[in-house]
Amino acid sequence: MAITIRDVMKIVEPIKRRVRLIADRAIVTLVNDALQRQNLQLKVLADEGADDVERFQNYGHSSVPPAGSEAIVLGVGGARAGMVAIAVEDKTVRPKDLEAGDNCLYHLEGHRIILRKDGLLEVEAKTVIINASEKLTIMSPDTEIQGPLHVTGEITSDTDVKTGTTSLKGHKHNESGGGQTSPPV
Numbered sequence: 001m002a003i004t005i006r007d008v009m010k011i012v013e014p015i016k017r018r019v020r021l022i023a024d025r026a027i028v029t030l031v032n033d034a035l036q037r038q039n040l041q042l043k044v045l046a047d048e049g050a051d052d053v054e055r056f057q058n059y060g061h062s063s064v065p066p067a068g069s070e071a072i073v074l075g076v077g078g079a080r081a082g083m084v085a086i087a088v089e090d091k092t093v094r095p096k097d098l099e100a101g102d103n104c105l106y107h108l109e110g111h112r113i114i115l116r117k118d119g120l121l122e123v124e125a126k127t128v129i130i131n132a133s134e135k136l137t138i139m140s141p142d143t144e145i146q147g148p149l150h151v152t153g154e155i156t157s158d159t160d161v162k163t164g165t166t167s168l169k170g171h172k173h174n175e176s177g178g179g180q181t182s183p184p185v
Contacts (some may be wrong), residue, residue: 017078018077018079021075021079022074023075024073024075025071026042026043026070027042027068027070027071028040028067028068028071028088029041029043029067030067031064037054038055038062038064039051039053039055040053040071040085042083042085044083053084055084056084056086065088066090066108070088071088072087072088102117103115110124111126112124171183171184
């Protein structure tokens with residue numbers, strides 16, 4: 001019995017179909033972030049819907065993509081029933097002003113944290129809040145604050161504090177009858 005091309009195509013077609021379904025693009029329509037692993041509702045191919053698609057994220061980083069974001073999905077085993085999302089991006093808000101090697105964590109409203117060359121860490125935001133349950137330590141040979149400083153608690157220093165050229169440790173006041181006061185103790 002001779003094997004025809006038609007016979008071969010009959011055998012190969014299901015494999016071909018599964019290979020075609022392994023990877024695809026999709027549009028995020030809904031995100032469920034309340035589960036152990038984030039689930040997405042997607043539009044795949046020609047408006048084919050896919051619900052409960054698990055989204056794998058990198059360890060130590062989590063995000064909730066806005067509706068309309070694009071996803072790359074894999075059909076595990078070539079089956080749509082086992083679909084997972086491995087990458088999700090919203091190209092309309094992705095920063096496009098980075099240099100080679102830069103790394104950026106960004107939000108759709110524009111605030112971001114950027115790791116730049118030469119050891120520069122840049123934070124851009126309207127408000128920055130640092131919550132430390134025990135202690136915040138800043139170690140730097142030179143610290144500069146531009147703008148007003150408001151402190152609601154006590155300020156202590158292990159060394160002298162200066163305002164302009166006036167030392168808080170070594171300053172003296174002129175007395176009304178002549179002479180000067182002794183420095184603060």
